[in-house]
Amino acid sequence: MATQKIYAGAKLREMRTRLTLTQKDFATKLGVSLPYLNQMENNNRPISTTVVLALAQEFGMDVTELSTGDSERLVSDMREVLADPVFADMMPPLADLRLTASNAPALARAFIELHRAYRQTHERLASLDEALGREDARIQASPWEEVRDFFHYCDNYIDAVDRAAERFASRADESISIRQVALNSLSERGIHVTFTDTETLRSYNAKDKTLRLSSRVAPQTQVFQLLLQVALISQDKLLEATLDFARFQSDEARAIAKIGLANYFAGASLMPYGAFLSAAQEYRHDLELLSNRFGASIEQVAHRLSTLQRPGAKGIPFFFVRVDQAGTITKRHSATRLQFARFGGACPLWNVHRAFETPGHFLQQLAETPDGVRYISLARDVSKSGGSFGAPVRRYAIALGCEVRHAEALVYADNLDINNASAYEPIGISCRICERQTCHQRSVPPLERRLTINAHSRGTLPYEVT
Structure with a gap:
C-alpha cells in the first residue's frame, strides 16, 4: 500500500518559530540540509520519514498532528465565504483553496475575517443600524464569533487549562466527591456558599465573599457552576495568560472567552481527561453510562467527548x-x-x-x-x-x-x-456549497452549478441543477 505523502510546511514553521530556532539550527537538529528544510517548509516537498522520526524523538512531537489540524476547517470556511453572492462566479478551484490553507493559513484567516467584517457592515446598512451614526462605531468581528473561532481553531482543546483541571480533580476520590472538593476550595478562600430559591443560576459577591447558587436546578448544574466559580477565583492567572496568548480584538471578546475558559475548566474537572477517556473507551461511548459515572448531564458528556484531543x-x-x-x-x-x-x-x-x-x-x-x-x-x-x-x-x-x-x-x-x-x-x-443535484430540501441553488429553468415543467424545485 502506498504511503500517503504529508505536506505540513506551516506546522514545521510554527514549531520552529515557537522554539526560536533559525532554519539552519532546526535543519541540523532534524538531520537534513538547509535547502531541504526550506523546501519542506514551503510545501515543495513532503515531510520525510527521517524528519517525522526526528520530530518525535528530538522534540517529543505527536506526529499525528502533521496530518491533522485546521486546514480542512479553513478550506470549509473559505468555501462558505466564497459562496456569498458578492463573489458571483469567482469561486477558485478546490485545489487552490487547499493550497492556501496549507501554505498560507494566516492569509486564509485574514480573508475569512475580512468577509465577516463586510457581512456585518452589510447587515448594519440593511437594518439602518444607528451605530453607523455614532463616532465610536467601528467595523470589527462580533465578540461572540471571535471567541467561537478561537475555540474552533484550538481544536476545542486547551491543554494548560485541561491539565490544571485534571490536577484539581485528583483531590476527589471515593471518600470525597468533586462537589465537596469544590466547596472546600472555596471555603479555604473564605467564600461562603448558599443555595437559594431563585432563577439566577449563580451569583458571586466579591465584597462579602458569598456565592449564591439556585436550588431549582439539577445537581449536575449546581456542581458545574461551583467548579466554574472555582476556575474564576483559583485559576485566574492561568485564564488571563491564555487570554493574553489569544489576543482578542475587544474587551467584550476577552470577557466572553474568559467565561468560556472557566466553563472548560469546570467540564474538565467534572470529567478529568485520563479517567474520562478510559471510561469512554470502556463504556463504548455510552452517554448515559458516562453521565451516571461522572455526575454530568448528557450535553456535558457529549461536549467533553468532542474535546479529547x-x-x-x-x-x-x-x-x-x-x-x-x-x-x-x-x-x-x-x-x-x-x-x-x-x-x-x-x-x-x-x-x-x-x-x-x-x-x-x-x-x-x-x-x-x-x-x-x-x-x-x-x-x-x-x-x-x-x-x-x-x-x-x-x-x-x-x-x-x-x-x-x-x-x-x-x-x-x-x-x-x-x-x-x-x-x-x-x-x-450549506446549500450554497452543496453540490447535490437532487436534494428535495434545497433552499437556494448551489453556487458552482448552472441552472436550467423551464416555466412549463415543475419538479420538487423550480429549477434543475445541471
Missing part, C-alpha cells in the same frame, strides 16, 4: 453541535472532516432537527457528505426546564458523531447496517 492521548475525533428550534447553531465543534456552516442553520436532512419530535430518545443516523465521507450521528433533545411552573423552557437538540470507521468503538452503531450503502442519508453543510 490531547497530543499523544487522543480519543475518537467527534463532531458536536447544539441547535435551537429554529435550526440556528448555538454551539459547534468538529475534530472530523465534517465542518458546520458559519452562517445560518445546519442541513435540514440531519437528524439533529428531528430530535425535537422525540424528546428523551436518542436518534441514530448513518449519513454521507458530498465528499463521500460517511458518519454515524447521534441526536437527542436537551430541553432545560425553568425550574418552576410557568417558567420558560429552553429547547435545544444536540448531535454527536464521528466517521463510520470508528463504529466498533460506539455502542450506538451495534444495530446499524454500516455496510449497506443505501442506509446512508445524504447530508450537506
Whole structure:
C-alpha cells in the first residue's frame, strides 16, 4: 500500500518559530540540509520519514498532528465565504483553496475575517443600524464569533487549562466527591456558599465573599457552576495568560472567552481527561453510562467527548453541535472532516432537527457528505426546564458523531447496517456549497452549478441543477 505523502510546511514553521530556532539550527537538529528544510517548509516537498522520526524523538512531537489540524476547517470556511453572492462566479478551484490553507493559513484567516467584517457592515446598512451614526462605531468581528473561532481553531482543546483541571480533580476520590472538593476550595478562600430559591443560576459577591447558587436546578448544574466559580477565583492567572496568548480584538471578546475558559475548566474537572477517556473507551461511548459515572448531564458528556484531543492521548475525533428550534447553531465543534456552516442553520436532512419530535430518545443516523465521507450521528433533545411552573423552557437538540470507521468503538452503531450503502442519508453543510443535484430540501441553488429553468415543467424545485 502506498504511503500517503504529508505536506505540513506551516506546522514545521510554527514549531520552529515557537522554539526560536533559525532554519539552519532546526535543519541540523532534524538531520537534513538547509535547502531541504526550506523546501519542506514551503510545501515543495513532503515531510520525510527521517524528519517525522526526528520530530518525535528530538522534540517529543505527536506526529499525528502533521496530518491533522485546521486546514480542512479553513478550506470549509473559505468555501462558505466564497459562496456569498458578492463573489458571483469567482469561486477558485478546490485545489487552490487547499493550497492556501496549507501554505498560507494566516492569509486564509485574514480573508475569512475580512468577509465577516463586510457581512456585518452589510447587515448594519440593511437594518439602518444607528451605530453607523455614532463616532465610536467601528467595523470589527462580533465578540461572540471571535471567541467561537478561537475555540474552533484550538481544536476545542486547551491543554494548560485541561491539565490544571485534571490536577484539581485528583483531590476527589471515593471518600470525597468533586462537589465537596469544590466547596472546600472555596471555603479555604473564605467564600461562603448558599443555595437559594431563585432563577439566577449563580451569583458571586466579591465584597462579602458569598456565592449564591439556585436550588431549582439539577445537581449536575449546581456542581458545574461551583467548579466554574472555582476556575474564576483559583485559576485566574492561568485564564488571563491564555487570554493574553489569544489576543482578542475587544474587551467584550476577552470577557466572553474568559467565561468560556472557566466553563472548560469546570467540564474538565467534572470529567478529568485520563479517567474520562478510559471510561469512554470502556463504556463504548455510552452517554448515559458516562453521565451516571461522572455526575454530568448528557450535553456535558457529549461536549467533553468532542474535546479529547490531547497530543499523544487522543480519543475518537467527534463532531458536536447544539441547535435551537429554529435550526440556528448555538454551539459547534468538529475534530472530523465534517465542518458546520458559519452562517445560518445546519442541513435540514440531519437528524439533529428531528430530535425535537422525540424528546428523551436518542436518534441514530448513518449519513454521507458530498465528499463521500460517511458518519454515524447521534441526536437527542436537551430541553432545560425553568425550574418552576410557568417558567420558560429552553429547547435545544444536540448531535454527536464521528466517521463510520470508528463504529466498533460506539455502542450506538451495534444495530446499524454500516455496510449497506443505501442506509446512508445524504447530508450537506450549506446549500450554497452543496453540490447535490437532487436534494428535495434545497433552499437556494448551489453556487458552482448552472441552472436550467423551464416555466412549463415543475419538479420538487423550480429549477434543475445541471
